[in-house]
Amino acid sequence: MLEEKLSYFINESKKLKESDFEKVSRIAVIGSFTLNGLAETLQVKCAKSNIFSHIFSGGYNRYNEEILNSNSDLYSFNPEICFLILDTRTILEDLFYSTYDVTENDRRIFVNKKFEEISNLIKFYTNKSKSKIIFSNFVPPTYSSYGIFESKIEYGLQEMIHDLNQKLSNEFKNDPLTFLYNFNGFVTNHGLNTVFDYRQYYLGDVKISLEKIPYLANELMGYVKPILGINKKCIVLDLDNTLWGGIIGEDGFNGIKLGHNDPIGKSFIEFQKHLLSLHKRGIILAVNSKNNYEDAMKVIKEHPNMILREENFACLKINWNDKSRNLREISQEVNIGLDSIVFFDDDKVNRDFIISVLPEVLTVEMPKDPSQYVPTLLELTDFNVLKITEEDKSRGKMYREQRKRTELEKSTNDFDEYLKQLNIKLFIKNADEFTIPRISQLTLKTNQFNLTTKRYQEEDIRNFSQDDKKIIGCARVEDKFGDNGITGVFIVDKNNKEWIIDTFLLSCRIIGRGIEQGIINYIISLAKKENVSKLTANFIPTKKNQPAESFLPSFGFKKLNDQWVYQIENHIDSTTSHLHISKEE
Amino acid sequence: MNNKLYLIISRVFNIDISLINNNSSPKTIDTWDSMNMYVLINEVETEFGIKFSLDEILEIQNVQNIENLLVKHGCENK
Numbered sequence: 001m002l003e004e005k006l007s008y009f010i011n012e013s014k015k016l017k018e019s020d021f022e023k024v025s026r027i028a029v030i031g032s033f034t035l036n037g038l039a040e041t042l043q044v045k046c047a048k049s050n051i052f053s054h055i056f057s058g059g060y061n062r063y064n065e066e067i068l069n070s071n072s073d074l075y076s077f078n079p080e081i082c083f084l085i086l087d088t089r090t091i092l093e094d095l096f097y098s099t100y101d102v103t104e105n106d107r108r109i110f111v112n113k114k115f116e117e118i119s120n121l122i123k124f125y126t127n128k129s130k131s132k133i134i135f136s137n138f139v140p141p142t143y144s145s146y147g148i149f150e151s152k153i154e155y156g157l158q159e160m161i162h163d164l165n166q167k168l169s170n171e172f173k174n175d176p177l178t179f180l181y182n183f184n185g186f187v188t189n190h191g192l193n194t195v196f197d198y199r200q201y202y203l204g205d206v207k208i209s210l211e212k213i214p215y216l217a218n219e220l221m222g223y224v225k226p227i228l229g230i231n232k233k234c235i236v237l238d239l240d241n242t243l244w245g246g247i248i249g250e251d252g253f254n255g256i257k258l259g260h261n262d263p264i265g266k267s268f269i270e271f272q273k274h275l276l277s278l279h280k281r282g283i284i285l286a287v288n289s290k291n292n293y294e295d296a297m298k299v300i301k302e303h304p305n306m307i308l309r310e311e312n313f314a315c316l317k318i319n320w321n322d323k324s325r326n327l328r329e330i331s332q333e334v335n336i337g338l339d340s341i342v343f344f345d346d347d348k349v350n351r352d353f354i355i356s357v358l359p360e361v362l363t364v365e366m367p368k369d370p371s372q373y374v375p376t377l378l379e380l381t382d383f384n385v386l387k388i389t390e391e392d393k394s395r396g397k398m399y400r401e402q403r404k405r406t407e408l409e410k411s412t413n414d415f416d417e418y419l420k421q422l423n424i425k426l427f428i429k430n431a432d433e434f435t436i437p438r439i440s441q442l443t444l445k446t447n448q449f450n451l452t453t454k455r456y457q458e459e460d461i462r463n464f465s466q467d468d469k470k471i472i473g474c475a476r477v478e479d480k481f482g483d484n485g486i487t488g489v490f491i492v493d494k495n496n497k498e499w500i501i502d503t504f505l506l507s508c509r510i511i512g513r514g515i516e517q518g519i520i521n522y523i524i525s526l527a528k529k530e531n532v533s534k535l536t537a538n539f540i541p542t543k544k545n546q547p548a549e550s551f552l553p554s555f556g557f558k559k560l561n562d563q564w565v566y567q568i569e570n571h572i573d574s575t576t577s578h579l580h581i582s583k584e585e
Numbered sequence: 586m587n588n589k590l591y592l593i594i595s596r597v598f599n600i601d602i603s604l605i606n607n608n609s610s611p612k613t614i615d616t617w618d619s620m621n622m623y624v625l626i627n628e629v630e631t632e633f634g635i636k637f638s639l640d641e642i643l644e645i646q647n648v649q650n651i652e653n654l655l656v657k658h659g660c661e662n663k
Binding site for chain 1: 593596597599619620621623624625627628631637638639642
């Protein structure tokens with residue numbers, strides 16, 4: 001993908017007004033060299049995701065003071081995300097040029113010292129601040145004064161940097177606050193000779209050339225998006241010339257290009273393989289294509305070289321309807337917001353139509369040349385998640401089960417009867433080491449059935465779970481078609497005789513089966529045991545959480561000033577006879 | 586004649602193209618600071634497909650200097 005020029009971002013950033021945005025974020029960028037233009041580019045890129053960002057740019061090579069001085073501007077800025085970008089020249093000091101003036105042992109001591117310095121710095125920061133930190137790894141020099149003999153040297157220049165990178169990577173592997181950014185990978189992609197421009201280095205200590213700043217910002221957005229919960233969950237695909245070459249209605253089953261003996265056909269196979277690997281880690285796939293259903297399904301089911309099959313799609317809209325209508329239906333049936341969808345279509349007319357009618361969908365500007373589909377897909381930073389849980393990996397299976405539920409619902413006339421037939425089991429569990437990552441993940445990404453939309457990181461949930469004034473629970477839902485996994489979360493503040501619901505959310509795929517009532521009944525049963533008289537809930541409206549709004553009055557909560565209050569003494573549990581509720585230890 | 590260069594200057598310094606002439610310099614354009622100057626050089630180079638030497642960059646005092654460099658590098662400024 002070709003990025004806009006840096007001057008575009010600098011100018012656009014001046015036009016942004018905080019008052020035009022609903023969401024605001026705070027991002028810090030600190031480092032060992034000049035990163036001019038990065039702040040502006042990040043601001044514009046955040047704005048494209050409807051977020052206004054305040055950016056703190058650290059002073060030139062002042063990252064040590066900024067982190068180690070608790071009164072520094074960095075801490076008063078109070079970022080949610082901090083990027084720490086370091087470079088090999090700075091870290092190696094004179095050893096960058098005269099590596100072999102010291103002994104092998106001293107080189108090892110030097111790397112250990114640097115490792116300690118950097119990891120202590122990062123730990124100091126994460127202890128002091130509430131923010132996540134993303135720090136770059138180091139680019140191993142490709143040049144050595146020893147030339148081809150470099151590889152014969154024990155613990156030479158390149159090995160030192162590889163070792164430092166490896167040590168840092170190991171140190172923070174299990175730290176949910178800290179992420180190692182593969183800056184070396186960025187340099188490999190773009191080439192050291194284009195990323196590092198000696199003239200810019202001499203002129204202004206610029207170590208990432210100005211024209212590459214927008215590309216760097218794009219990669220950093222790959223962290224910003226999941227941290228702020230604006231990542232995408234679903235890829236909707238056209239078929240003709242998107243998943244295979246040619247048009248099935250004209251070229252026929254044997255005429256489309258999807259084969260190993262044909263360069264065009266290979267592009268589509270490779271594209272499908274990458275889509276499948278995204279699907280296997282939790283990205284939902286769906287089809288939106290203007291075609292005869294039978295023609296297209298025959299390819300999906302029977303074509304020997306097809307990689308993606310019917311079971312990989314949560315929804316297949318193959319018809320002659322307007323594509324925006326199909327997208328809306330996919331969003332409803334799969335139960336995710338339109339702004340969680342990425343749309344791939346080779347036809348520019350279709351794309352422009354969707355961009356104008358459904359601007360919340362990310363419509364990818366697909367290149368004309370199918371050989372460029374894969375790089376286009378791989379450059380998208382929108383599918384990143386901070387944690388891949390077991391629920392993510394089995395999502396594909398869950399959506400298949402969901403299709404079966406919909407079929408049962410359609411074949412059963414009476415909704416209560418349908419619920420009974422589902423044989424739903426609700427297992428409620430308190431937060432523990434196994435469930436904390438998933439609980440945090442659900443608070444970060446659930447938008448629709450979410451009363452307060454409070455976003456909590458893993459460490460927040462871990463802290464809450466140690467507070468005996470709070471109940472942190474989650475719900476696992478199972479029925480005759482399968483296990484939905486942990487799909488509900490509640491956090492209750494115990495305030496003597498009044499319990500306050502801080503968070504109550506359900507994953508969209510289990511809404512409308514009485515599970516919400518079941519969980520509230522469970523909370524009430526706990527409250528009764530402690531002689532609590534009322535349960536109070538707040539509803540904080542967002543653009544998306546209307547589905548949660550009507551729940552409170554329908555359950556019997558009464559609006560009192562700005563809060564919803566439920567008098568526990570009046571409670572009759574009558575709504576959830578179809579559920580089998582139990583507590584899991 | 587000066588269209589392409591002026592367009593880049595107008596974009597980088599975020600000023601109206603009518604305010605640019607060959608005598609324009611950091612003295613007449615407020616936004617012409619050292620950072621924007623590097624951005625300007627970078628974008629002139631990319632759009633004309635050339636690379637200036639460090640010497641040449643350090644010589645630049647005004648728009649006329651850039652135009653002279655373009656002529657020197659054999660660029661057609663249209």
